[in-house]
Amino acid sequence: MEVEYSGETMTLNMGPQHPSTHGVLRLELKTDGEIVAEAVPHIGYLHRCFEKHAENVDYAGVVPFTDRMDYCAAMNNELGYVLTVEKLLGIKVNNRVRCLRVIMAELNRIASHLIAAGTYGNDMGSFTPFLHCFRDRERILDLFEETCGARLLYNYNWVGGLMFDVKPGFEDRVIEFVDYFEPLIADLNRLLSHNYIFIKRTAGVGILPPEVAISYGVTGPNLRGSGVKFDVRKDDPYLGYEEFDFDIPIGKGEFGPIGSCYDRYMVRIWEVKECLKIIRQAVKMLTPGDVQESIPKRIKPPAADVYMRTECPRGEMGYYIVSDGGLKPYRVKVKSPCFTALSALPYMARGAMIADIIAIIGSIDIVLGEIDR
């Protein structure tokens, strides 16, 4: 909506403590009545000096810290870091490690998207899908808990392998979960995604055209919601993703211009279906083996620097590691996908109403732990 602002603007602070800002985000809104003239995000309330900590512990000790950045999708964070260090060291892992890593990453992607969908429904006023999503997510967390002992922050992906091998019967339990969950997506759609009130709230709001999205550097479901077919798993594959058969869903713009909040939300729901496909194929590809055979006794990489990117549920996460030849990294820099998505918020928020700001923040699915690190 392009509107001319004639009157005085009122500064409204959606402060760090707010039920809908998905973490400690401070939004300074200049509003004219209900319409927002300008939205300036202020971050840093959750800064925990991850990159400084990473310089003081050895390579294996950084993994628990990477968990805690994007705490909703810890397996994917660990995976990114571990793949970067393995690239630096030149380690190749065996097929069992590779398939288990894929299964865990995709399960965590489903869990993360369930949080995104549930909390988005909560912001929109529909409180029931939140509970349903969390009920299903609990089953994923049970699977993780029996494997590595933790429900949210795993420390499971280690440099060169995994912490534990999965328990016998894990493949059956995973397939059981996949079979249980697939029909429930239709239920969630009927309850929330296809509800016309929800569609009216989200379609046509927060439009991010594809060129603007690319120029801001937005990645992940936010970019795919704008219609750009880009996914690191297909365009720059790692972990053997080229062997899996899955689709990249993009926003279709069926209820309004492409790149709206509704498109981004639906991309996440369609991605969950694709994750289920990948998990089924990965379980079939599992071969017996030792998950700890490639773990080096002491991680002392050569003095070099390396960059590696992976597809996290929130976008493309990149790790840039500079090593000086010692036991501890010299510098670990993280490229956080939510940070770039949040930087596009002022663009999307021009001309929106306050209720729409909530819709936009929910649709870009930010986790402040990753933005502030």
Add this chain to the structure above:
Amino acid sequence: MSEYFKDIGRTIVTSYYSMWVAFKHLFTRSVTLQYPTVKMEMPERTRARLFNKIEDCIGCGQCARVCPTDCIDIQTEKRGKEEPEIFASDGTAIKLRTYVFDIDMTLCCYCALCVFPCPTLCLVMTPAYEYSVYDKRDHVYHFAVDKPLTAKATKEPQSTKA
């Protein structure tokens, strides 16, 4: 004009579907566990409170070295030649006397990196998750039982840092 009626129709139909799903769930079983009368079975690999079997500890300090948050504090001294030889349960000789072995669970990040390097596997993560206390200092667990013999100036054990 037809858009107007289509909108209204779509709203009514989709609202009906949402209400139907919500109504269906009125009759499904609840997934709530009535904690604390009913507790969930914790899997055996659950990572909760740390426990160290001090009789098996050889005082190597590998766990403290590996901990990313420095929550384990170990202070040892060499056992004298005249003292009897003691062994851990798996036969390893214990050459050091550990007189301070403190684990501060408020610093622990439950990563279990300390469990793996232990040569005698005496440090484990137990499934005990109900250990809230009234004083923060009670979260520092003192596992050592020996007392230091030589009069070396020992640095303040972690327990007094409240």
Add this chain to the structure above:
Amino acid sequence: MESIRQLLQMIPRFGELPQSFQIFCALLASCVVILVLALVCVLYLVWMERKVSAHMQDRLGPMYVGGWHGWAQTIADALKLLLKEDIIPAEADGLLYRVAPVLVFVAAFAATAVLPFGAQSIVTDLNIGVLYVVAITSLSVVGIIMAGWASNNKYALYGGMRGAAQIVSYEIPAAVAIMTVVILVGSLSMQDIVRAQLGGIHRWFLFRNPFTFGAFFVYFICSLAEVNRTPFDIPEAESELVAGYHTEYSGMRFAFFYLAEYVNMIVVAGVATTLFLGGWSQVLPARWGPQLIPGPVMFTAKVIALIFVQMWLRWALPRLRVDQLMYVCWKVMLPFAFVLLLGSGFLAVYWK
């Protein structure tokens, strides 16, 4: 009220007092009875809402307080609210801040005076009963604006303004939908409307003619907006404005707003039952069998059914945005209400 007056006659020498004083005492007594009933009902409605929402969300709700499924939970919550510290913001407008919750509650509660629970169970059968209800429930708008303004809080102000706009706009289609029934009955008195529907389920206005069938849905949806229930709960949108116009209230003052919301639900469901579902009339016509269920029980059952539907809507549907809410009111509800009124008018004139 009359029955209470008969009851009071049992007190020795009561019958000798002047007539107007007797009526005054009877009215006072019936108001106290209604107040107590309404408050007890509200306690159980809050419990019912928590249980209904919990089971729709696959969880259990209150289970502990009082033993069986936590039936005493609301009593415990009310006690807690009473014991809370009464915080008044320093910059708040003192008098307005204190009066606002009282006004909202009084507006809601005063409307229960004309709800016909049974043939004789009504506090007072005003001959302008329907008009009285519509007028008194509008008083809550004043209370909401006062609450929003006096809190000295931008969020509360937003909530208050939105609330006022919403309630005032939705009164019009609601009143027009009520007119649909009043035209057919020819009287504004609540008991007259119920008596026009006696004689079985086919005589209820819901099923009698297609125009009042539509008017029921128009009235029900508009009444949801009057009560600020989802999908129209923008003024108290928990996730957007923290808590809207009652952000700054704590303790018993907050409890007043909360009670007022539930009493409003009872009033609105009561009016819908009286007008469209036959009030205290029976389901079966008189000639099919004995009228076993007493009037108040029928009325209560219908009111609880409607309240259940209100709760069901709250937990199933997302929220409408403010401008969409206004669009629905002025461009959808109002034209439909007018068309239904026209149709009902035709029927009233040409088809007795």
